[in-house]
Amino acid sequence: MSGDVLLAAESGCHLNSGCGFPAPDASIFNFDSIVEFDIAGLTFHITKPMILLWIAAAVVVIFFVMAFRRASVVPRGMQNVGEYGYLFVRDGIARDTIGKQGDAFVPLLFSFFFFIWVLNFMSIVPFAQFPVTSRFAIPLSFAVLVYLLWVPLGVKRQGAGAFFKSMTMPPDVPKAMYVLLIPIEILSNFIVRPFTHSVRLFANMFAGHMLIVTFSVATWYLLSPSVIGILGSAASFTVTVGLTGFEMLIQALQAYVFTLLAAVYINDAVNAH
Amino acid sequence: MNLLASEEAPNVLAVPLDELILGIVAFLIVFWALSKLALPGIRKALEERTSAIEGGIARAEQREAEAAALYERYQAQLAEARTEAAQIRAQAQSDRVAIVEEARSEAAEAAAAVTARADAAISAERAATVASLRREVGTLALSLAGKVVGESLEDDARARATVDRFIADLEAQASAGH
Numbered sequence: 001m002s003g004d005v006l007l008a009a010e011s012g013c014h015l016n017s018g019c020g021f022p023a024p025d026a027s028i029f030n031f032d033s034i035v036e037f038d039i040a041g042l043t044f045h046i047t048k049p050m051i052l053l054w055i056a057a058a059v060v061v062i063f064f065v066m067a068f069r070r071a072s073v074v075p076r077g078m079q080n081v082g083e084y085g086y087l088f089v090r091d092g093i094a095r096d097t098i099g100k101q102g103d104a105f106v107p108l109l110f111s112f113f114f115f116i117w118v119l120n121f122m123s124i125v126p127f128a129q130f131p132v133t134s135r136f137a138i139p140l141s142f143a144v145l146v147y148l149l150w151v152p153l154g155v156k157r158q159g160a161g162a163f164f165k166s167m168t169m170p171p172d173v174p175k176a177m178y179v180l181l182i183p184i185e186i187l188s189n190f191i192v193r194p195f196t197h198s199v200r201l202f203a204n205m206f207a208g209h210m211l212i213v214t215f216s217v218a219t220w221y222l223l224s225p226s227v228i229g230i231l232g233s234a235a236s237f238t239v240t241v242g243l244t245g246f247e248m249l250i251q252a253l254q255a256y257v258f259t260l261l262a263a264v265y266i267n268d269a270v271n272a273h
Numbered sequence: 274m275n276l277l278a279s280e281e282a283p284n285v286l287a288v289p290l291d292e293l294i295l296g297i298v299a300f301l302i303v304f305w306a307l308s309k310l311a312l313p314g315i316r317k318a319l320e321e322r323t324s325a326i327e328g329g330i331a332r333a334e335q336r337e338a339e340a341a342a343l344y345e346r347y348q349a350q351l352a353e354a355r356t357e358a359a360q361i362r363a364q365a366q367s368d369r370v371a372i373v374e375e376a377r378s379e380a381a382e383a384a385a386a387v388t389a390r391a392d393a394a395i396s397a398e399r400a401a402t403v404a405s406l407r408r409e410v411g412t413l414a415l416s417l418a419g420k421v422v423g424e425s426l427e428d429d430a431r432a433r434a435t436v437d438r439f440i441a442d443l444e445a446q447a448s449a450g451h
Contacts, residue, residue: 044295053295072318111300144293
């Protein structure tokens with residue numbers, strides 16, 4: 001459970017008990033360090049999200065190594081599930097977006113999709129209950145990796161001139177428009193891209209977690225010996241359950257969107273347009 | 274929890290460098306582990322499946338081709354057999370005509386031989402008859418002449434009777450000769 005829900009529970013703060021609604025704020029996304037250590041002068045704060053990050057990494061690796069280690073021609077058990085995921089990424093994302101050259105990027109896209117999905121899914125895992133991707137640094141670190149892949153890749157595959165031309169000068173546009181278009185394209189494709197890429201994922205998970213926490217806190221807060229309190233508490237609980245189901249959808253969808261965008265950016269690099 | 278933080282209203286877009294580094298490291302480890310330990314297995318299995326399916330299709334196509342070739346050969350053999358049968362029938366037909374013709378000519382020859390033999394016998398008999406007749410006619414003529422000379426030539430009636438007797442004798446002799 002997140003900090004404020006515990007706080008509300010411990011304080012016995014309920015409707016009509018003389019305390020106001022303890023609305024959660026951005027502080028529910030900040031955690032105290034459990035362990036701290038320095039490497040090369042940089043202090044690493046090992047907080048709950050950082051532990052969940054490593055748990056998620058372990059879960060993804062262990063699941064797929066077990067599913068695929070002895071993959072057979074006729075799939076059974078875990079391989080069925082894993083294979084469905086693999087074919088989804090290979091056919092639905094890599095080949096659809098990048099085409100023939102997409103197969104080389106399947107391991108990368110596969111890692112992004114399932115790692116991000118599990119990080120998002122931590123939002124509704126009991127006791128974890130925190131989407132690691134709502135720590136902005138995490139989606140940003142992935143977006144930076146994608147950026148550091150596709151820009152050099154584009155220069156290497158197409159040559160610097162052709163690549164930057166294709167990225168900044170859309171074809172079939174009157175020459176005069178380039179005065180306006182080139183700065184806009186540079187801004188949107190090379191400067192803000194890693195931010196839009198990561199903020200999309202971060203903001204969705206942040207907002208989803210905030211909603212769930214708000215209604216969880218409301219469920220607890222409204223639970224009091226009064227008709228309006230019990231009704232409100234029951235309604236809030238129902239909304240919490242509904243939102244949890246909705247979040248499951250958003251978690252998968254945002255993992256897909258992030259991966260798909262990564263594939264689109266890679267496609268910009270490998271296929272000139 | 275961090276009551277202090279909530280009073281400060283933390284910046285949600287803050288990027289702690291340690292988290293950024295941990296995120297990159299964690300992803301790289303996941304990527305390395307999946308692409309080295311997990312994904313080669315499934316890729317190999319899928320390739321094997323594809324080749325198994327393609328191999329099955331190729332085998333089926335080969336069988337089909339073989340069956341078609343076999344059918345072609347049977348058809349050819351059947352046609353050959355039919356032609357052969359037709360030739361044999363035609364041969365038999367012409368043989369039959371030849372045999373009938375041969376039989377007919379043989380029969381005709383046999384008949385001709387029989388006829389020839391009969392003709393020869395008849396002509397031989399006639400020659401013999403003619404010879405004996407000539408002999409007998411001479412004899413008879415001599416005897417008639419003797420009788421005519423011996424009898425009186427005045428009596429026409431007698432003379433006529435003598436001639437009639439001679440002719441009757443001739444007839445009698447002719448019927449006896451046969």
